[in-house]
Amino acid sequence: MKILLLCSSFNGLTQRVWVELRRRGHEVTWRQAVDDDTVRAAVDALDPELIICPFLRERVPDDVWQSRPTVIVHPGPVGDRGPSSLDWAITEAAPQWGVTALSAVADMDAGPVWASRTFVLPAEPPRKSALYAGPVTDAAVDLVREVVEKASRPGFMPDPVDVRRVPGRQRPGMTQADRHFSWTDPTAHILRRIRAADGAPGVRTELAGMAVSVFDALAGTSALDGHEAARPGSIVLRRHGAVLVRTGDGAVWIGQARPVPGTPGPRVKLPAATLLGDRIADVPEALDPVADATEPREISYRRTGDVGVVTFDFYNGAASTGQCHRLASALRSAAAQDTRVLLLQGGATFCNGIHLGVIEASANPTAEAWRNINAIDDVCREIITCTRQLVVAAVGGNAGAGGVMLALGADQVLVREGVVLNPHYRTMGLFGSEYWTYVLPRRVGPPRARRITEDCLPMSSAEAVEIGLADAALPGDRAHFDTAVVEHARALAAHPEHARWLATKAAIRAGDERRRPLETYLVRELAEMSHDIFDDRNGFAAARHAFITKQRPGRAQAPRTAAHERLSVPMVARVG
Template sequence: MRILLLCSSFNGLTQRAWLELRRAGHDVSVELAVSEQVMLEAVALAKPDLVICPFLKEKVPTRLWQNHRTIIIHPGPPGDRGPSSLDWAILDGEREWGVTALQAVEEMDAGPIWGYRTFPLPDEPPRKSSLYNGAVADAAVELVAEVAAKAGDPGFTPAPLDYRRPEVRGRLRRPMRGDDRELSWEEPTEAILRRVRAADGAPGGRAALGGLAVRVFDTYRGPALGGEPGVIAARREGAVLVNTGDASVWVGHLRLERQGAVKLPAAMVLGDLLAEVGERSGYSEITYDRSESVGVVSFDFYNGAMSTDQCRRLAAALKYAVAQDTRVLVVRGGEAFSNGIHLNVIEAARHPELEAWMNINAINQVCREIVACTSQLVVTSVGGNAGAGGVMMGLGADRVLLREPVVLNPHYRTMGLFGSELWTYTLPRRVGAEAAMRLTGEALPIGAAEAAELGLADHVLSGSRLEFERQVLDYAERLAADGEYGRLLAAKVEAREADDARKPLSAYRAEELAEMSRDMFEDRSGFRAARQAFVHKRKPSGTPEHLAAHRDMASHM
């Protein structure tokens, strides 16, 4: 079947839908909905049997849905309507939520239903971005496959939206406004968490902090301190601890309420206002735990971005873990495994090029700690998506374990960078030189199953995130207890020494950095403009050529 994905951005959910449909054998092309004219032009060129909109903020043109079956994937249960569905679900403390596939009609979210999924929401209010990239994305991908199958069935008829049906329990909700996102530090911690997380990653909760009007993101429960609400009580690793009406809350990220401001670690935004604020434990982006034979370095960086400071701390944690007497080291990422260098921090720096240079050197040290470890076997636990240098960082381990829904983007091209993180060593080592050049050149996402087929990963594990992490630990314990462990470690040492004799890691690093210096300081491939477009969320002017297959075909006709 010829399918056109019409979307506002080629985000994680759209990528998963694209991968699922292609793996099922469909001919899939993508068009970014930059204008009504572009959308209509896309269907004229693609001549699709079906149009699916996995993530679309714009209204589908009337002429499009009247002439082409167009299915909207809406992040709400049957009957739910409106653009702020997940925001309201989190803020109102819904116990169950869902995703609905419905046919586009004149009235938004009111078309016939092709299918739906429901799932429970946790007691702890989830971050909107976590919910979207987790349960919502899982349900949406299932629905996309179901819609494609039903579209091929001439006997299928979608069910009209009928609020008398028991499964249709949603309602039309107005868009969430600015005052709905206002928070007061005098509120209980629970209320603050729910309001902020209903707006995280965008647009954030609105508040005043340290005399500044800010947007608040990335919040966690803190201890009961008994201080005045709104007072900054402590700081740690870029986060600040703020007193609330009944306890306190850790705030990881802020953005000033002014034009062009960038979301940054809270301590960076507050700057000199924290001169008299002391450090306090209770918050950490990096932890180390161990059993008798397995050590685990866990890191969880907001949105997978790794700043210079974060990379230095992670490299230090890895160095400590490598020096321990464990037999296997697990390197475990967070909600997003890693997306490489921290573009927001780079863009906000006084000298962005210099900050980018320091950042790439710092993340290279993380990669070197993983690759050069010869005292233990290293396992990377990739439970969340990874991109660019974050993929390459994970490939440095002896074993790479992926969770089934994970999407990898093993390339740098879209950001105008050659790339570093020792990728010229780790990627060809796993997939061969030809495949390495194809992956980095095509700049397309890779699903977990394909990653295993290519050799990017050793095992793909299913189950929830918690089940996945348990399976990784079980795998690491079995590896440590394996009677062949000594032989495996000796073979690793021998291979590392042989590789180093042919070409040391420092040579790969030097060659990569020579290329990166041209990208960062001379801007030979548009890194500055690509970075600024990403950081400031600028709307693209068109669809990248490598995604819009229908346009490529038309140009060759």
């Protein structure tokens, strides 16, 4: 079937739908709904049999939906209407939520229903961004499959909605007044408000006398010892970019903040402590604020039998210079332990490479970009050169650019089914580093590595396994995935062939080093990157700014690749 994906941006959900439908043999094209004329031109040029709108904020022109089947994917249960569905669901602590596929009509979200799905919401308020990327996206993709199947049936008609008999209702767009909280409010109330706005638009408040929108909130009451007398709203501690703010009955860690409109400086979402800068110069740094397991860490290490697990969870998968230094240090420490397998697990987003926001907001963006790329290269080198353990990378969330290449340094790469990978750099005007000229060709071969980095297309988990980019795709939700990869790592550690695999790995690494030292790949990559960063030969500065400000970036020149050998460790555990 010839299908047009009409979207406000080619976001994670739209990419997931795109790769899924293409794998099923459909002719799929996506277009951004810039304005009505752009939409009409796309429809006239492509002549689709079906239009699907996985992520669309704008109305579809009447003459378009009246001329051919046009289906809107709405992140709410049947009958729900409005642009802030997930925000209201989290704020009001809805016990369950849903996703609905419905026909485009004159009134937004009011058309006949093609299909719907529901799912349970956790009692602990989820981040809106995580809810959207997880259960909402999974349900939406399942819906799209059903829509396409129904669209192929002659005479199929979607069901009209009887608003008196459905769980959802029309809701207005949520305003900042609806999101408002006071720092004197209970911690649980503040957490729910901020998490309902996570990703966008955040909640406006004041920190250290600065008007900001805040994101990425975690309870921090156990870190409050000695600061109980502080007034609500005051910042009492810092930690790796986050700030601990006193609330009415405890404290909240705020990880990210952005200046509100009208505030001097770039409107870039940054680690809160970085944004506040000298305003919190006298606030002490927490040396070990996570002594208790109730407060998650950005980077953590645990041991389970002969498996050492390094977990890192960077907001939106962006790895700043400081975060990369800390992750490299954690990997060195993990590699020094007497474990047999090292398991590397990412967060909701595995990793997307360097932190473009921190770079954009830096007083010297080129210098900060150079520091950042060198720092993430150090992380990759720790993974590639670890020969005391087998290394398994567990990619449970989407990954892009240097984040994909970071995972490829491992001996095995396990991905969760439904994950979307973007293993390329050109759309950001970069040649790329992270030792990609070494790790990518040894997995997929030089010709395919060249095509991947030149075509700049999203890749499904199934395709990644088919071409050897990943070793296995595991089914299930994130919790099941995290359990399965630990089970698999423990099976590798206990396998009788472990010692032989480890010896083979060391021999391959030594042979590669004799043929061409690992450092030479880095030298070549950084030589190219120096032109991209300092000479801006392919528009990195403009592409970075476009990305941060939600504009469409340009494309850059294509890199070249080389081929290498790698260790192949079989899947020894039943996973999934």
